[in-house]
Amino acid sequence: MNLQNWVLQNIIDFNNKIKSEEDVKIKILIPFLEELGYKTSEMRFENTIDVQIGSKKVQVxxxxxxxxDDNVQLIIDTKASKVSISEKEIxxxxxxxxxxxxxxxxxxxTTNGLDCVAINIYSGKRSSEIPTKEQLVRDVNKTxxxxxxxxEIREIKSILLTLYNPEELFKIISKCKTIIEKKALIRSDQSFKEMTKILLVKMNEEKRSKNGDSNRFISELITRWAKSEDVTELEIFKNxxxxxxxxxPTIYSLSEEQLKITDNESIVEIIKLLETWSFLGTGDDIKGIVYEIFLKSTLRGELDQYFTPREIVNYMVKYSDPQIGDKILDPACGSGGFLIQSFxxxxxxxxxxxxxxxxxxxRFKCLVDKCLWGNEADEDLHVLAKINLIMHGDGYNNIYQGDTLRSKKLPDDYFDFVLTNPPFTIRYNFPNVLSNYEMGINKESEELDILFTEKCIKSLNSSRTGELYIVLPEGLLNLKSYIGFREWLLKQCYIRMVVSLPEGAFIPFGKSVSKTTIIGLRKKHPLNIETNKPNKVFLGNAKEIGYETGKTIYKIKRQNDLDEFLIKSQSCFEGVFETESGGECGWINQDEITVKRIDASYLLNAxxxxxxHKHFDNLISLSDICEINNVSYTPSDSQMYYYLEIPDISPDTGTISNIRYIKGSQINSSMYCFSGGDLIYSRINPRKNRVTVIPDSIKVGVVSKEVYILRLKENKYINNKYVLCALxxxxxxxxxxxxLATGSSSSRARVPENDMLEFVYIPIPTKEIQEKINMIFKQILDNYWNSSQKFIDGFIEIHNELMSDFQRNDINKI
Structure with a gap:
């Protein structure tokens, strides 16, 4: 019996009733298990066991x-309904x-009350269903x-110790770094490579143990061995x-790569620190910790390298859904995240x-030997990618190091899927390489992300209409300056999906402030472009992605729109669906997409x-109602001006409490002129929704060029600026x-002038409602302005009595 179907039939108002892990257990699992034939008398709840290796101890x-028959044969680990089930939990x-x-x-x-993974401990087979009592008894008897x-028990304990103690492991890896640099005297730019060598030994020994041989990464054993051969522990470790x-054999580019640590005490100390931990199978935590300690502050360098968060990697792999036998490439593989998740x-x-x-x-041998390919410019990162793949199970044979754009090791017209997050923003200026790319011909330089996109599309199998899923700066999809790139892109590919990521998504992973997007593309068949044409394109605009964005420290959050997008993308629907976090998603026809803009926000607008149009009888383009009437003016240093700054306009309400009267020398840049009664819209950061009508008492003034001054045209729909302001x-x-806003982040996003007029549609209220809006809105704006001016006069008078030197022009707003 399927758990999710049972929940849909039996749990009314799931979102409000099922909040916690305890709710999942009491309100879902126990009733469901009873329906599967189990009795509560056969169950034990909240049982703990102590796991200890040496002095390290955790309780699970x-x-x-x-x-x-009096033996535990099935254990269930419950998670809260909003927690995604990952390999770590399994x-x-x-x-x-x-x-x-x-x-x-x-x-x-492992279950969160909706999703479920049941694994047979002896066969390794997985299922999405909990076995019934009858099935369990049968499997117990036949196993x-x-x-x-x-x-084996020691290795399992090491795994649990590692999974339950990430904070302690962080401290341990930090100590290792200190020992390598301060005691073994390895330069800080070399310490990461030495750590990877130690990790490789550790994983090789864990693999030996898994295969039935002894794990020799144990300090006591190495010391006895060294004494028996009359050598140092360092010599044994080198062996x-x-x-x-x-x-x-292909981990390092140079087969003669040797350990650079020469201090015996250092290597003994590191072995003692690491011996109780498990690295095989727990790689996500290890990778994250090694990155945080060794690489985060120093990695970015010349190639604009950023790690891709696992939440984004998981989404892209699940959406693309590679199958058995598919050949998968990441040409900018970094530490190997896309390849690991694809594996x-x-x-x-x-x-x-x-x-x-x-x-x-x-099939497994084919997967690890032939199906996973990667390339990475940075030598140390390419080693980390290989080690990470070993941590997770293998598949490192086709990971190469060097300039991807020059590489002869990545065949064209070969791969079924390319998943990648290439370097952004920097320009590539090698003429002999540029001439190999359509987007580089006759150019002195071109942006790396554009060239990487072309390299990826070249590598896709044409006859199998391979697919590319790539993270790109959103400006490539919506800025006018990149329309040539979009024309080329849409000639090569159909769009499968576009998902806009929130600003600051990569700040915890390299401090990139670029506003980014995920775009999925399907290469067009060279002979028949209609072959495998996707008629619908999935769109998403994510607000939450499972961790705090915009912060330098990675911190997990419960909300993740990407999980909801995966569910909603399973079937087409009409309109725009809004997530609990305010994210949006929907489907649009392939034929509606043009080169003008292909970003998710713009297409969701459509x-x-x-x-x-269905909801309002009268929906009119803004261009039919008003025009933008901006007049440039450079203030004279000696003259006085009313000067309105954008922050002086209150977000959402549009109220203004003061406009300073200052000398032109204090303004010092070109402005737009406004008059009393003008309708002003701030085009920058439209989320702030700064739109207002200038008080009539201000005859003439100047304002930043980050606004549009809107003038009503002769029209039959709206003839009042206060009504338009409210709309x-x-x-x-x-x-x-x-x-419609474009830009690298929300604070710098701007609404393009032509897009605002052409693609914003205004619902037209009845004449009666317009008259009511005009009367109320004008009155409250005037009242607010007059009350604010009186407040400022009184405030200045009070503080002048107290010997404060306040002037009206010192006050922007109240």
Whole structure:
């Protein structure tokens, strides 16, 4: 029985009733388990076990355990409904199941009340359904159980210790860095490479243990070994490093790569620090910690390198959905995030397939030997990518180092999927390379992201209409200066999806402030472009993506629009769907897309406009109602001017409490002229919704060129500026303006003049409502202005009595 279907049938008002992990357990799982045939008398709740290796100790617990013949045979780990189930949670529950009894339990289940992953501990098979009691009893009886060896138990304990103690592991890796640099005297720019060598040895020994051999990354064993051969522990470790290189012969570009650490005490101390932790299978945490400690502050360098957050990687891989046998490339692979997640995604399909064990082994070998490809300019990062793939299960054979745009190792017309986040903003200026690219011909330089996009499309298999999923600066999709790029792009590909990411999405991963977007493209068939044409394009405008954006420190958040987008993209629907966080998504026809703009916000506006047409009888383009009448003026230094600054206009309400009267020398830049009664709209950061009518008492003034001064045209719809001001402030119109804004971040986003007039549509109220709006709005704006002026006069008078030197022109607003 499917859990999600049961929930839909039995839990009314899910979003309000199911909030916590306890709600999932009590209100969903226990009733569901009873329907599967289990009795509460066969269950045990909140059971804990102690996991200890040496002095390191953690306490872990399961939420529900189910007994068969007095032995625990199924354990369930519950998560809150908003928590996505990741490999970390699955590894955690399956490790617990291996330790809870001897022999281990047969099943480990991880669920958030909707999604469910059940894994058979002995076969590794996964299912999206919890077994019924009848199925569990059957599988218990037919499973050939075995007790775990001491070596296996130690490795499982290490996994749990690592999963439950990320803060402690962070401290341990930090100590390792200090030892490498301060005690072993390795330069800070070389310490990361030395750490990767130690990690490689550690993982090779864990792999040996997994295969039934002894794990030699144990300080006590290495010390005994060194004494028996009358050498130092460092010499033994060098031998282990050579063994690791033999196991993974293409990890380093130079096969003669050696350990640079020469201090014996340093290597002994590092081994003692790391020996109790597990790196195989827990790679996300290790990768993140190594990046944070060794690379975050120094990595960016000349190639604008940024790590791609796992939330974005997971979304792109799940949406693209590569299948068994597909060849996958990341030409700017960094630490290997896209390749690791693609490996997991396809490997899970191999595990779940009904194929024979021999066929599954063939498919796995094909996956790791032939299907995962990457290239990375930075030598150290390319090593980290390989090590990360080993951490997660293999597939590092086709990871290359060097300039991707020159590389001969990445074949053209070959790959089924390209998933990547290339370098942004910097220009590439090698003429002999530029001449190999359509977007580089006859140019002295071109932006790297544009050239990478062309490289990716070249690499896609034409006959199989391969697909590219890429993170790009949003300006490429909406700025007028890049229309040539969009013309070229739409000749090569159909659009599959466009998802706008919130500003600051990459600040925690390299401090990039670029406003970015994910775009999915399908390469057109060279002979018949209508082949595999996607008629619908999925659009998303994400507000929350699972972590705090705009902050330098990565911090997880519950809200993630990308998860909702994945669900909503499973089937087409009409209109714009709004998420709990305020994100938006929808579908648009492929044929409606033009080179003018292809960003998600602009295209969502087109969908929303169609919905507005259905809702309002009279929906008119702004260009039919008004025009922009900006007149440039450079203030004279000696003259006095009324000077309105944009922050003087209150967000949303548009109220103004003061306009300073100052000398032109204090303004010092070209301005626009305004008159009393003018309607002003601030084009910058439209989320602030700064739109107002200048008080009539101000005859002439100047204002920043970040505004549009709107003048009503002769029209039969609206003939009053206060009505138009109120309409521009309304949610229906504000949403359109926000979506139309272009720029690298929300604070710098601007509404283009032509787009505002052409693509903003105004719902026209009845004459009676217009008259009411005009009367009320004019009155309240005038009252606010007059009251503010009186307040300022009184405030100055009070403080002048107190010997304060306040002047009216010192006050912007109250």
């Amino acid at each position: 617990r399961s939420d529900i355990e189910i007994f068969v 590894l955690q529950s399956s490790s617990y199941a291996k330790l809870i009894s001897t022999p281990p339990a047969v099943y480990a289940v 050939r159980k075995r007790e775990l060896s001491e070596i 282990l490093f050579q063994d690791a290189k033999n196991s993974y 997991r995604h396809v490997n899970q399909q191999i595990i779940n397939s009904p194929s024979s064990e021999i066929e599954s082994e063939k 969908i929303d406009r169609a919905a507005l 521009l402030q309304s949610k229906a119109v504000k949403n359109q303006l926000v979506r």
